[in-house]
Amino acid sequence: MPDMELDTFFPYQLAVLSDAVSRSMAQIYGERFDLSRDEWRLLAALADQQSLRTAALIERTTLDKVSVSRALARLQAKALVERRNDPEDGRGYVIRLLPAGRALFRKIVPMVKAREQFLLSSLDDAQRQALQAAFELLLPRARQLTDQG
Amino acid sequence: MPDMELDTFFPYQLAVLSDAVSRSMAQIYGERFDLSRDEWRLLAALADQQSLRTAALIERTTLDKVSVSRALARLQAKALVERRNDPEDGRGYVIRLLPAGRALFRKIVPMVKAREQFLLSSLDDAQRQALQAAFELLLPRARQLTDQG
């Protein structure tokens, strides 16, 4: 039988870790503050910007336009963001955090950052740097595989 | 505004990478061989064993009992595995790969292994070791965070 130990198969390890880490973060923005992952990502993408077009949000969150459209509608219904017509393109919108959205984001950030720090504090500097490098190298390769079919 | 660059937020980087890697693998077992992720994991868990009880499958795949029950039902319908009553516990089953399941698994393994190698070949030893260390150190910490709420 070909050797295929699930525990040592890189994509499996990665999926298990990512799932566990995502859960630990979603506990904060999801359970405590009732945001979906997509809503949380949009808040984060908007937080350091005056405003962004929808297209920029799609790019900065790696979500697709349908997910962004729906998450924005929910954020707007909660009065966390506002959407205005883009003066430069009548088909598009310019999105901006409202004060309530900004306040919510400010409340959440220290909590998720603390969890991130708790995780990363178990690694030394060399390990963190290697991990960063690994992310940068692996992501384009994985996308290349998927694109080539 | 608190500093919260999504691109440098570890859980986000991890989720994006894991999603991209999973997609590149699912293209093989999913699109080419019509297996769900859970079915694929069960085949892998069974492949190097004569037989396994359901409880062992749950542990080895990090799936829950509902997912395992449903994925096994599908694998059985495809005649890839067989389920027999466990002689030692009338409530349980003993699961075994059928020859067709073994043959299918043998066909898929080299393909996903090749993709895994293509990914990992871009990393040097230090980077690979850092990834391994990250998996071992971060996973229990992430679970600890989730468990403590």
Place this chain on the structure above:
DNA sequence: TATTGTTATACTCTATAACTATA
């Protein structure tokens, strides 16, 4: 009374395509 595994239910996500308004 507790445990194994199945089934039911409701909910969320995802993928795709169709659609509208504008370019």
Place this chain on the structure above:
DNA sequence: TATAGTTATAGAGTATAACAATA
């Protein structure tokens, strides 16, 4: 004719609880 964004639809995955059979 192409693009930005919305809406529709169907399928897949997820969480929870209820359940039957056995321990």
